[in-house]
Amino acid sequence: MLRIHRLLPLLLSAIVIALAPVRVHGAAxxxxxxxxxxxxxxxxxxGWCDALLAISKTHRDGGDAKALAADIIDAAYNYAAAPVxxxxxxxxxxxxxxxxxxxALAYFVGGNPAYPEDTGFALKPWAAARYENAATYIEGNLGVTMGHVIFTDTSGKETKVEKTWxxxxxxxGKLRIVLHKxxxxxxxxxx
Amino acid sequence: MLRIHRLLPLLLSAIVIALAPVRVHGAAxxxxxxxxxxxxxxxxxxGWCDALLAISKTHRDGGDAKALAADIIDAAYNYAAAPVxxxxxxxxxxxxxxxxxxxALAYFVGGNPAYPEDTGFALKPWAAARYENAATYIEGNLGVTMGHVIFTDTSGKETKVEKTWxxxxxxxGKLRIVLHKxxxxxxxxxx
Amino acid sequence: MLRIHRLLPLLLSAIVIALAPVRVHGAAxxxxxxxxxxxxxxxxxxGWCDALLAISKTHRDGGDAKALAADIIDAAYNYAAAPVxxxxxxxxxxxxxxxxxxxALAYFVGGNPAYPEDTGFALKPWAAARYENAATYIEGNLGVTMGHVIFTDTSGKETKVEKTWxxxxxxxGKLRIVLHKxxxxxxxxxx
Amino acid sequence: MLRIHRLLPLLLSAIVIALAPVRVHGAAxxxxxxxxxxxxxxxxxxGWCDALLAISKTHRDGGDAKALAADIIDAAYNYAAAPVxxxxxxxxxxxxxxxxxxxALAYFVGGNPAYPEDTGFALKPWAAARYENAATYIEGNLGVTMGHVIFTDTSGKETKVEKTWxxxxxxxGKLRIVLHKxxxxxxxxxx
Known part of the structure; x- marks a missing residue:
């Protein structure tokens, strides 16, 4: 049950990029x-795709999908610093x-009476997820992607959405989401 | 006919923010x-809303909506520097x-055989347009908006879209669009 | 003796600028x-001037000037993230x-055999210090100053240096020094 | 006489870094x-070292060192946008x-009554110039260097200065100087 939850640090590492402030080049x-x-x-x-799949599998396995989703949101989204x-x-x-x-948490796992229409997108039986970028843009501390994400459920049915991050x-050194549409x-x- | 096109500098000024690199504060x-x-x-x-309305009105008045749209795209979008x-x-x-x-031009004014489904979004009879932001984010050279834009046509019918810029x-000193969804x-x- | 050291959080607050990521403006x-x-x-x-004076006074009062200087360097300089x-x-x-x-620590308080010529600039009997900016430049996360700093010792003698930060x-939200010449x-x- | 001046575009190219906004990577x-x-x-x-040598040589050859210096300042310093x-x-x-x-121009070539002590640093008989960086720092649109520049005159005498840019x-896409100490x-x- 909790095996996946114990793998969280590993899962999160996929969305963590090392900060390497000291580079040596010549003498300076x-x-x-x-x-x-x-x-x-x-x-x-x-990392985002893998995290979604982990929440879904944890739910199917009877684990604490909500706790995992909360950890993932805290690691991958910028809510601690600003509205996302x-x-x-x-x-x-x-x-x-x-x-x-x-x-955000209500959307991913549902169960919040304040958001009555949320049934938990991450609780659906997702078996695979992949992204296809049409274009990216990078400037300063921000990197932008625009393209599709394709979800496949356990029955093999695909759902394709347009996604911008x-x-x-x-x-x-870690990347966190400040916009997700x-x-x-x-x-x-x-x- | 061309009156609106002559007003272009004025219209564009709405999307131009002055650069003011020298500020005096005390002695420094x-x-x-x-x-x-x-x-x-x-x-x-x-400025974007006004520009759309100007293209639409120019089209209704028999003016050169395509030329106006091209000028607006060049002034308001970042295509000259990078893919948008x-x-x-x-x-x-x-x-x-x-x-x-x-x-982009094909989408706004249609008429490009390479984009056969484009009928010209800006040629529709738009009479009004307004934005409503849900949230914004600003960092470095980039500013982000997320919210709705509500278009009203000449018959009074409203169309509401979700829009991120x-x-x-x-x-x-000018702001140009690097993402528009x-x-x-x-x-x-x-x- | 340790009174000044206990005031450290107060002293440091002078060089701490609050981060205020959430601003409300209209509805968004x-x-x-x-x-x-x-x-x-x-x-x-x-804050830098006040910190220097605090180290000097702590030294005159027989306090632990080195410990104070170390705390100040850690709070005010960017050594933890990159070479300064x-x-x-x-x-x-x-x-x-x-x-x-x-x-940096050797320069401010001396006493490090690896830096034999350092006698401790902050241990001199400084009574006052003020800055005069000739020009500043701000972009992104970085702000630059160029001008003079004038030190006055307890005998009233002034020392004027050119300083860039x-x-x-x-x-x-805190400002830290990445360059100091x-x-x-x-x-x-x-x- | 003017041969060097005609080479200006070439000389300046040394301080020009190409902007390459479109990069292809995979399908996006x-x-x-x-x-x-x-x-x-x-x-x-x-590029800065070469430009200094070019002004000096132009002066020795009887060319228009002031015009060359003005062109170099305009190309290499940020005066057009902000105080440097x-x-x-x-x-x-x-x-x-x-x-x-x-x-800046007065300093490099002298001859301006408003700056009576300026004799023209770039007019000295410089034969060579090289830089030695102790450390660099890069963030956003800004890159910082700290180290020495060593000038050699035509008699072989060296002058070593500490320099920060x-x-x-x-x-x-071009780099321009916003600070030079x-x-x-x-x-x-x-x-």
């Missing part, structure tokens, strides 16, 4: 934050935007 | 880029993301 | 680091640049 | 400014800091 020492690379962004995206610009896939109306940690590198692709037939 | 002179403020972001958002992470409201499939200037302040709100009934 | 919440201002730089400069570009006023030759914490705002003014007569 | 396009590297800083330092924090080696008193372009990368090393004997 070099300082300053390490710039974000596309590989850093991809590692953070892979989070628009989950399935939210709408007055509760569209989840700028607080509570609203802004990751921020903190002084500890996920949407169902536009379908002309449903207009 | 002060340099460096002026930080982005929430007011800067709101001015840029208002642009997901317009009504795109889908292979042409979902418009990372090139050509793809990342604006970048250039060395010339617009989506139709999720509706549980359409699932 | 706003996040992101607070930009550095000239007032922030001046507070950090005032520190050129103190009176260093020369092979030991001109003090890129390590040890070299680069301060960095960390994720905790101090020099005796050029005198044509001494050529 | 990538945008955003290219981070500053230590190699970029070193190229800019080499410039403390040249041999300035003192009221004219210590040269925050304006005029003050802050370079800024502009939207055009140069000082004669401290000598205990001259105290």
């Amino acid at each position: 020492v070099h300082g300053g934050p390490v710039p974000i690379t596309v590989a850093d962004l991809e590692a953070a995206q892979r 610009l989070f628009k989950p896939t399935l939210t709408h109306g007055e509760q569209t935007f989840r700028v607080t940690r509570e609203g 802004i990751f921020r590198r903190g002084d500890d 996920s949407t169902i692709p536009y379908s002309p037939a449903k207009k | 002179v002060h340099g460096g880029p002026v930080p982005i403020t929430v007011a800067d972001l709101e001015a840029a958002q208002r 992470l642009f997901k317009p409201t009504l795109t889908h499939g292979e042409q979902t993301f418009r990372v090139t200037r050509e793809g 990342i604006f970048r302040r250039g060395d010339d 617009s989506t139709i709100p999720y509706s549980p009934a359409k699932k | 919440v706003h996040g992101g680091p607070v930009p550095i201002t000239v007032a922030d730089l001046e507070a950090a400069q005032r 570009l520190f050129k103190p006023t009176l260093t020369h030759g092979e030991q001109t640049f003090r890129v390590t914490r040890e070299g 680069i301060f960095r705002r960390g994720d905790d 101090s020099t005796i003014p050029y005198s044509p007569a001494k050529k | 396009v990538h945008g955003g400014p290219v981070p500053i590297t230590v190699a970029d800083l070193e190229a800019a330092q080499r 924090l410039f403390k040249p080696t041999l300035t003192h008193g009221e004219q210590t800091f040269r925050v304006t372009r005029e003050g 802050i370079f800024r990368r502009g939207d055009d 140069s000082t004669i090393p401290y000598s205990p004997a001259k105290k």
Whole structure:
């Protein structure tokens, strides 16, 4: 049951990029934050996918999916420092935007009466998840991705969403999400 | 006909934020880029709304809406420097993301055989447009908004979309769009 | 004796600028680091002057000046994250640049056999210290000052040095020194 | 006479770092400014040394050293955008800091009655110049160097100064100097 939860540090490490402030080059020492690379962004995206799958599997195995989700939100999102610009896939109306940690947790695992329509996106039987970037943009402490994420459930059914993330590198070298917007692709037939 | 096009400098000024690198404070002179403020972001958002309305009105008046749209894209989007992470409201499939200037122009005014489904979003009879921010985030040269934009057409019908922008302040002090993601709100009934 | 040391948190607070990531403006919440201002730089400069005076007075009062200096270096300089570009006023030759914490501490309080010429700049009988900026520059997380610092000893004698600082705002909102270059003014007569 | 002046574009290219906003990696396009590297800083330092030598040689050859110096200042310093924090080696008193372009030009080539002590540092018979960095720091658009520059005149005599630069990368990809502090090393004997 708790095996997955014990693996949390390992799982989180996927979204942690080492800070390496001291670089030696010739005779001089070099300082300053390490710039974000596309590989850093991809590692953070892979980490997000893996974290979602871990919550889902923990739930199927009868583990404490809510505790795991809370840990993951604290590690991967920037709520401790600022409101996060989070628009989950399935939210709408007055509760569209989840700028607080509570609203994010409710979306992922449900069970919060304050968010009655949330059934727990991460509790669905996800078996696989992958990202496909259309474009990225990096400047200063921020790295941006735009593209698709494709979820596959345990029956093999795929769900494709459009997803944009802004990751921020903190002084500890870790990337955290400051914006996350996920949407169902536009379908002309449903207009 | 061309009256609106002549007003372009005025219209564009709405999305231009003055660069003021020299500030005097006590006896010392002060340099460096002026930080982005929430007011800067709101001015840029208002400018985008006004520009859309200008294209629409120019089209109704028989003016050169395509030329105006091209000028606006060049002034308001960052295509000259980098691919823009642009997901317009009504795109889908292979042409979902418009990372090139050509793809953006096709979306706004249509008429490009390479983008056969584009009918020209800015040519619709828009009479009004306003934004409502849920949250913003500012760091370094980048300012981010997340919220809604509400379009009203000449018949009074409203269309509400979820919209995220990342604006970048250039060395010339102007804000330009490096990311623009617009989506139709999720509706549980359409699932 | 230890009274001054007990006041350390107070003294250090002079060089601490509060981080205020959540600002409310209209209906939206706003996040992101607070930009550095000239007032922030001046507070950090005032804090450095006060810290130097505190070390000097602690030494005169028979207190643990070295422990105080170590605490101040840890709070005010960026050595924990990266080499600091520190050129103190009176260093020369092979030991001109003090890129390590040890070299900085030796300069301020002396007594380190590895730095035989250091007699402890902060142990001199300083009674007052003030800065005069000629110019400042602020961009992103960094703020730069260039100007003079004037030290007055207990006999009333003044020493004027040219001083440049680069301060960095960390994720905790505090400014820390990443560069500090101090020099005796050029005198044509001494050529 | 003017041969060197005609080579200016070539000389300046040494301090110009290409902006390459579009990078392809896998299937996605990538945008955003290219981070500053230590190699970029070193190229800019080499460029500054070469530019000084070019002014000196132009002067010896009877060319227009002032025009060349003006072009170099415009290309290599940030005066067009903000006051530059410039403390040249041999300035003192009221004219210590040269925050304006005029003050910088006067220092390099002299001949300005408003700066009566300036004899033209770049007009001295410099035959060689090299830099030795003790440490560097890079963050965002700014790169900082601290170390020595060693000048050799045509008689073979060396002059060693301590020099700190802050370079800024502009939207055009070029590095320009926002701070330059140069000082004669401290000598205990001259105290």
